Amino acid sequence: MAANHVIEHPTSTGLDNRKMAMWAFLASDCMFFGSLITVYLVSHGRAMVGPFPQEIFDIPFTSVSAFVLLMSSLSMVLALGGIQRGNVQRFRIWIATTAVLGCVFLGGQIYEFTEFHHAGLTLESSIFGSAFYVLTGFHGTHVFIGVIWLLSLLLASFKPGLVIREKSLNVEMAGLYWHFVDIVWIVIFTVVYLVEA
Amino acid sequence: MATQVRYVEDSTRIQEPEAGPSGLWSWLTTVDHKRIGVLYLVTALTFFAIGGIEALLLRVQLSQPNNAFVSAATYNQLFTMHGTTMIFLAVMPLSGAFFNLLTPLMIGARDVAFPRLNAFSYWVLLFGAILINFGWIYGGAPDAGWFAYANLTSPAYSPGMGVDYWVLGIQVLGISSVAASFNFFTTIVNMRAPGMSMMRLPVFIWMTLITQILIFMAFPALTVGATLLMFDRWFDTNFFIVEAGGMPLLWQHLFWVFGHPEVYILILPAMGIVSEVLQTFSRKPLFGYTAIVFAGIGIAVLGFSVWVHHMFTTGLGPVPNSIFAISTMLIALPTGVKIFNWIGTMWGGALWLSTAMLFSIGFVAMFIIGGLSGVMHASPPVDSQHQDTYFVVAHFHYVLFGGSIMGLFSGVYYWWPKFTGKLLHEGLGKVHFWLMLIGFNVTFFPMHWLGAIGMPRRIYSYGDGLNWEFWNMVTTMGSFIIGISFIFFIANVFITLVLGDRAPDDPWDAPTLEWATTSPPALHNFDTIPVVKSRMPLWTDKYPEVYGHESEPGEHGDPDLPDIQTDEVHDEIHLPNPSYWPLVLAIGIVMLFAGFIFTFVMSFIGLALMFISIWGWALEPAFGEADHA
Numbered sequence A: 001m002a003a004n005h006v007i008e009h010p011t012s013t014g015l016d017n018r019k020m021a022m023w024a025f026l027a028s029d030c031m032f033f034g035s036l037i038t039v040y041l042v043s044h045g046r047a048m049v050g051p052f053p054q055e056i057f058d059i060p061f062t063s064v065s066a067f068v069l070l071m072s073s074l075s076m077v078l079a080l081g082g083i084q085r086g087n088v089q090r091f092r093i094w095i096a097t098t099a100v101l102g103c104v105f106l107g108g109q110i111y112e113f114t115e116f117h118h119a120g121l122t123l124e125s126s127i128f129g130s131a132f133y134v135l136t137g138f139h140g141t142h143v144f145i146g147v148i149w150l151l152s153l154l155l156a157s158f159k160p161g162l163v164i165r166e167k168s169l170n171v172e173m174a175g176l177y178w179h180f181v182d183i184v185w186i187v188i189f190t191v192v193y194l195v196e197a
Numbered sequence B: 001m002a003t004q005v006r007y008v009e010d011s012t013r014i015q016e017p018e019a020g021p022s023g024l025w026s027w028l029t030t031v032d033h034k035r036i037g038v039l040y041l042v043t044a045l046t047f048f049a050i051g052g053i054e055a056l057l058l059r060v061q062l063s064q065p066n067n068a069f070v071s072a073a074t075y076n077q078l079f080t081m082h083g084t085t086m087i088f089l090a091v092m093p094l095s096g097a098f099f100n101l102l103t104p105l106m107i108g109a110r111d112v113a114f115p116r117l118n119a120f121s122y123w124v125l126l127f128g129a130i131l132i133n134f135g136w137i138y139g140g141a142p143d144a145g146w147f148a149y150a151n152l153t154s155p156a157y158s159p160g161m162g163v164d165y166w167v168l169g170i171q172v173l174g175i176s177s178v179a180a181s182f183n184f185f186t187t188i189v190n191m192r193a194p195g196m197s198m199m200r201l202p203v204f205i206w207m208t209l210i211t212q213i214l215i216f217m218a219f220p221a222l223t224v225g226a227t228l229l230m231f232d233r234w235f236d237t238n239f240f241i242v243e244a245g246g247m248p249l250l251w252q253h254l255f256w257v258f259g260h261p262e263v264y265i266l267i268l269p270a271m272g273i274v275s276e277v278l279q280t281f282s283r284k285p286l287f288g289y290t291a292i293v294f295a296g297i298g299i300a301v302l303g304f305s306v307w308v309h310h311m312f313t314t315g316l317g318p319v320p321n322s323i324f325a326i327s328t329m330l331i332a333l334p335t336g337v338k339i340f341n342w343i344g345t346m347w348g349g350a351l352w353l354s355t356a357m358l359f360s361i362g363f364v365a366m367f368i369i370g371g372l373s374g375v376m377h378a379s380p381p382v383d384s385q386h387q388d389t390y391f392v393v394a395h396f397h398y399v400l401f402g403g404s405i406m407g408l409f410s411g412v413y414y415w416w417p418k419f420t421g422k423l424l425h426e427g428l429g430k431v432h433f434w435l436m437l438i439g440f441n442v443t444f445f446p447m448h449w450l451g452a453i454g455m456p457r458r459i460y461s462y463g464d465g466l467n468w469e470f471w472n473m474v475t476t477m478g479s480f481i482i483g484i485s486f487i488f489f490i491a492n493v494f495i496t497l498v499l500g501d502r503a504p505d506d507p508w509d510a511p512t513l514e515w516a517t518t519s520p521p522a523l524h525n526f527d528t529i530p531v532v533k534s535r536m537p538l539w540t541d542k543y544p545e546v547y548g549h550e551s552e553p554g555e556h557g558d559p560d561l562p563d564i565q566t567d568e569v570h571d572e573i574h575l576p577n578p579s580y581w582p583l584v585l586a587i588g589i590v591m592l593f594a595g596f597i598f599t600f601v602m603s604f605i606g607l608a609l610m611f612i613s614i615w616g617w618a619l620e621p622a623f624g625e626a627d628h629a
Helices: A017-043 A059-084 A088-118 A127-156 A165-196 B024-028 B033-062 B072-107 B115-136 B162-190 B203-234 B248-282 B289-303 B318-346 B355-377 B380-386 B390-420 B426-452 B469-499 B537-542 B544-551 B581-594 B600-619
Strands: none
Touching: A017 A127, A017 A165, A017 B162, A017 B203, A017 B248, A059 A088, A059 A165, A088 A127, A088 A165, A127 A165, A127 B203, B033 B072, B033 B115, B033 B390, B033 B469, B072 B115, B072 B162, B072 B203, B072 B248, B072 B390, B115 B162, B115 B581, B162 B203, B162 B581, B203 B248, B203 B289, B248 B289, B248 B318, B248 B355, B248 B390, B289 B318, B318 B355, B318 B380, B355 B380, B355 B390, B355 B426, B380 B390, B390 B426, B426 B469, B537 B544, B581 B600
């Protein structure tokens, strides 16, 4: 770490406190999504009225939005690379790209929810509707919080001394969160969408 | 040797610490772990008293058949809030008080890893506690039991506001616990003094660490369960609605996936306290340190694989029941290891029967009884007989009251002088202990018989001629003895705070680091960060001829110890700045949740407050200028 001149307080393990706490948070969030995905799976096939999953899922569309979210992980890495080299301009370009890609994903989710709603799938229509909206909705909320975090970093980079090479850990933390939310989507996309195809 | 532990040559030495800031504002904005610990302690003891009064009202109602002291509806609210209060607002915050007070001192740190997050955890706890109790004054208190089984909690069967308060309050309290767990986990793993390797950590700190991991791994299941219930109640989802394909049993799985680790969240801190107290007052090192640590880890791991033993009678079938019966019985092994370690610690020791020691011995004895009835429940056929009877009530009070509460009171008597600078009166303390021990057994032992002859739990009244009258009356009398014992404790606290003896730095001649500093500790805890050379740093320094060999370098592996030049680290002491943002953020969060009951406008204001305070938090400097000590 010394090579990057990142400010980290000396700790017993060598890992910065904030990063250690972040990993603990991600472990906890794993249990959160693990529980929600389990709820979805055990509720699967118990819906008494339609629409049923096979009737409304548009796999090609959701594949595209999943691809967009995956690509946002790439741009997140590039943003972190930018700030670690002290190139604020490059950081801004890629962090903005990441936020935009996140927004595109959220837009896709809003579009999908609207379509499903027109098809008659609501929170209260069936157990499938309840489990589907709550699981994907909580994931969308995580993405939304991530987008706000990324935009906050972008905004902060215009104030001197806040987003600089020595404080690249602040960006790395947002990156950890962002990649985690991405990975969760890979799991949800697989167990919710792809198994129906 | 300038950086060596500043050990106490004389256990009667008294040093006056510098006075800290005072006034209400300094408490509202405090980020000092010792002050936050005191806030936790006062809050927990207050709710312990409230939960106790609720229990006494329950016992008055059940003291005789066909009693009409309270109505059935009130009774349901009382037992629901008694359980919820004791678990989430008394035992957990009391453990939290010790995490706060002791963790930095015992590992040789100046504060926790995230002092503002620590303050935030406390304020969220306080507001969550108020929210979950708010039904007493507006709309009715929760009345569906502390485990709130679906579909009793569905809008159809619980149309009132009680369950609303419960489901929102429990989520707020979860945020507090989980936020605190990240903090203490990071603190223990990352902020140990030089030489304080993992296998030199005091056992209390080990149990704290394990508890934090349990908290942040187990609470998400409860959060998900409560979220689904919230959606069922406010947004008409169907998770627990049978007619629409929902599964009430899913709630039980989610709840007990959290609920069984929660049992260890409640007991492990007390086990840590007892390990420290027995060591100090037996005047010899803890017997089998490594075994106790690994038994704690074993309990935590197995704790995630036993939840179905709460559901043996739900008809899951012989295969799941058998598997979970075996895993449940397995937990008896690490627990038994600990009990033999404690007995081995006392064996051959020069026992000093102080009040703290008496409570710890009481813990071991009562916990054995509760543990034995626990192993009985591991067998599904036996459990089927006990399910929902007073036998189960007897069992879990032996582990949670005879266990957790005894252990926590042991900690209160042991560490009280360290944090108040005043010694509690030993005579009054012993009266407290004996009254509590006798009252406890008079209350809860007869419940075994009541359960065995068929008295179900959670009934507000019972008829004549069932042979339950006598033992119910005995139980009620016992519960009032417990109530009286608590009055002796409160009296002890107030009398000694005013008239008590000034506590020396190290009144018990104890082995761990917190006794190396003043009573109460200075704001920055240690003038110089100690260098730790053994598991019992103070004893190896005070009694080198007896414990000197414990500090042989490299015994537990410290490759990094010689490299750390501690003098560089603490030339300057950086203390965290006071901050009001934790309080504002906590207000925002509780408004977000409370808005579901009152008006969604409140939720949006709460969200806005959260957004502003997170920005304010992120932008304010966490640490002040150097303060030369």
